Amino acid sequence: MSARADPQAPGRDARALAELARTVRLRTLRMTHRAKSSHIGTCFSMADLLAVLYGHVLRVDPARPDWPGRDRFVLSKGHGCAALYAVLAERGFFPTEWLDRFYQDGSNLWGHATHHGVPGVEVSTGSLGHGLGLACGMALAAQRDGHSWRVFTVLSDGECDEGSTWEAALFAPHHRLDNLVAIIDYNKIQSFGTVTQVLDLEPLADKWRAFGWAVREIDGHAIEAIVDVCERLPLERGRPSCLIAHTVKGKGVSFMEGDLLWHYRSPDPDELRRALQELGAAP
């Protein structure tokens, strides 16, 4: 795997985007192993979404992370930051060597998404239920000030338990924020059990529709389908878009898929070896 940052977006080519997603998973795997940190399952469930967003959809420029005309991306589920750092490094926002220092003493890559000193991270998150409101504020400012940039945010299913998420969910349609896209990484597993066991969200799409959003349910691992829907945004003029991405926690490594354990566990050397093998990397 090359350590060289790629300054060129892969574009809509599904194979290139799948390769970016695979690289993000590989990097995330090594990062969480080295750091002995948690949350690899949540990184893997959104790896394909992040690859499509950063590889094709978002209008961002790694050479000018603060470019005023950029699309804004808010990782509301800040605990998935390892995957965000990985995709940003792959796209050339900062050197991939930084990833080796993730979660280490003296590093600038904290264990929840942090913008300080990290080019490309728009906002810092980590407490659930903040991202959608922040994204709403950005989208409203863009709408009122006549900017054409858009705001994307990825939420976890668990943070749909938070009341503040639903305050923001009421807000966006009321203000017709069709420059806002909320993507729910619906991997069906939250911190202490399945979503169904802990606090059932179903019927989830109906809830967002009832709040006034244009909603599309997608397979969050089908690269071409994600590309396709993202090229048709907003889903409806005058409404914010909600993409409910059905995903698998730990997607990509058989023994992590759908297992709550991998919300917490970091891979030991043997697990790392097996996972790398499954992802097609040399150990």
Next chain:
Amino acid sequence: MRTAFVHTVTDLASHDRRITLITGDLGFGVMEGFARAYPHQFLNIGVAEQNMTSVAAGMALAGRVVFTYSIGNFPTLRCLEQIRNDACYHMADVKVVSVGGGFAYGALGMSHHATEDLAIMRALPNMVVVAPADPLETAAAVRAVAARPGPCYLRLGRAGEHTVHGDGLRFELGKAITVRDGGDVTLISTGAMLERAIRVAERLDAEGVHARVLSMHTLKPLDTDAVVAAARHTGAIVTLEEHSAIGGLGSAVAEALLDGPVRRVRLRRVALASRFASTVGGPEYLRDTLGLSESAIAEAVRSLLAERAGEMSGWNGASGS
């Protein structure tokens, strides 16, 4: 103070399109002029303070200077984490405004008593905390916090506070205003307690005690120079606040004295005990019955000076015992 706030923020908005006012569905009868004149700079976000604060931070990160407005504890405690993470950590231009600090909404009950807000806001990194004393300080404070980058908490009274200052007020964030000079004791007041402080100082004059009075409108960053100077010149300080004794002005002054160079100084805090009010009452009733009356303040000064006199004679007398 509320009127002074709305007038000033309206004037600022007329000159600066970044100035934005978000209310959590409060301000009936006072916000309408702003809303009509500057609809693109106004937002009634509904009864949703967490979202109000996150949206304000998002707008600020997109270039706006945003005032969030509500009453009592709603714009602060209800959305504390949004203030901490979204506003303070990002150094976002979010200016949190609460109308009804202390007991201003007295008889409405516990839910409307904002008596721990200063302590909690003061503890947040990057936060500037301001509690002006009168309408003139309020107007100056609104301009000052709008011009200063980063988050701020502006704690206001409600309506009808008297104008205490005269013309030519010199207001600077982080600089105490000396309202009155004196060499025997210093009364340091924050918020609308200033009026009581001045009246008590006048009363003490008649007893031959000459009090310096400072309006400490900015709790953070605190004017430690003014505190140290008061300690050095008067040797005795009484703090006055419509707030819990835990974490507010008195605590801030005590911390400054602990860290400062002056050792021979006595401090007394006139503040609220850390308990909920148990009897119904309007603002004046609650202030007077819960330890903030003018006589309670005067008594605090007298006992402090008596203590100091005893101590001085102890230092001077060789015998002790």
